[in-house]
Amino acid sequence: MNAAPPAQQSPVPSPADRALRRERAGWYSYDWAMSAFNTSVTTVFLAPYLTSIAEAAADADGRIHPLGISVPSGSWFGYVLSLSVLLQVVVLPVTGALADRTGHKRQLLACFATLGSLSTMALFFVADQRYLLGAALYVVANLCFGAATVVYYSWLPDLAGPDERDAVSSRGWAFGYLGGALLLAASLVLFTRYEALGLTEGEAVRICLASAGVWWAGFAVVSITLLRNRRPREAALVPASGGPLRASFRQLGGTLRDLRRYRLTLWFLAAYLLYNDGVQTVIGVSAQYGAEELELSQTTLVSAILLVQVVAFFGAVGMGRIAARIGARRTVLGALVVWTGVLVAAYFLTAGAAVQFYLLAVVIGFVLGGTQALSRSLFSQLIPAGKEAEYFGLYEISDRGTSWLGPFLFALTFQLTDSYRSAIFSLVLFFGVGGWLLLKLDMRQAIVEAGNTPPERL
DSSP, rough: OOOOOOOOOOOOOOSSSHHHHHHHHHHHHHHHHHHHIIIIIIIIIIHHHHHHHHHHHHTOOOOOOOOGGOGGGGGGHHHHHHHHHHHHHHHHHHHHHHHHHHOOHHHHHHHHHHHHHHHHHHHGGGOOTTHHHHHHHHHHHHHHHHHHHHHHTTHOOOOOOTTHHHHHHHHHHHHHHHHEEEEHHHHHHHHHTTTTTTTOOHOOOHHHHEEEEEHHHHHHHHHHHHHHOOOOSSSSSSSSSTHHHHHHHHHHHHHHHHGGOOOHHHHHHOOOOOHHHHHHHHHHHHHHHHHHHOOOOOHHHHHHHHHHHHHHHHHHHHHHHHHHHOHHHHHHHHEEEEEEEEHHHHHHHOTOOOOHHHHHHHHHHHHHHHHHHHHHHHHHHSTTTOHHHHHHHHHHHHHHHTHHHHHHHHHHHHHHOOOOOHHHHTTTTHHHHHHHHHOOOHHHHHHHHTOOOOOOOO
């Protein structure tokens, strides 16, 4: 296969001048802004609250009937989440093509962040039996969250050269985890003291949900103010007849056909799909494992989630520094070994041992932020110039669109063995196969194949 010719890349000053430092600050602030939604809404508060709203509206058989379809109330949030992910699989690549083609990234980020944060604030009005309202608002918010994330990620190659990208990406993730942790801590204080504040439990949850929207909107303003658009580098790729949206669909089709030329980029996406699904599943089922198998209290589980968020800040920064010494690929491979060790340790945890669970949360927190941050920076090296948002759209759907694989294996293993310990251990498969694919990938050749300059250390 012939290597693509070197792409014309925007020059990145080194050391960063004042304008670039200012823009990087705006980029970091968006990670700080958006992480509150993921942590407070999706991870902690909305699932149990929306389930309780659906249960209040259920009939004698415990079922609700949205649009005439009979659904168990306990399954409602799972279906809502699945619908939002399915819509993202359709929308995110088109969003990326539109961002790359028009170059109006600031406007798109502002649009998605505004609509998403307003939908999140409106969750305050989900009370009584309004489970349909809650579902609709969350679907819109989560769809906008994903679309804004694609646009946000696409700035990374413009803000950092090949040798700086790991550090910049790691700082972004670190700020994100710190922001999410601060708001979650404040929300937990409110939630645990709602009676003393004269609130009902439902009112406290609704305030926590709405506060995530306020946080998202407020700090997104900083990002939109400091970030700037750049001239599209692929403006002539597709004729503009039929309007920008239609042309973006055509450009996306061309990109998907062209992706076959970048087989090593596809190889990385396959590796990331597997090991990241393992990461997301461990985070997603840890509370269930702690409650059902280890018999830990809800207070222990929620405080462990907060502990992971805090430690992930230091982990992202620390693993970024390790990557500067040994390379991002080697650092991620080392992190995947640690993830495998986490699952082995989880298998042998003693029931009721909260201290052991907290220690495991510290280890998870340390490798969590670094694994995600360095994977993002590695992928940014594999994108042909001018197609950053499109390719990050594919990156995001490889994350969100396949996130059912790990939970499915966990559930199937439990069904076959009747053991949560066997179910959690089964996730080793994702880290083993994903890590092996990453180990076998010639990263330097993959970067050259995409027309980019490899960093000094990989």
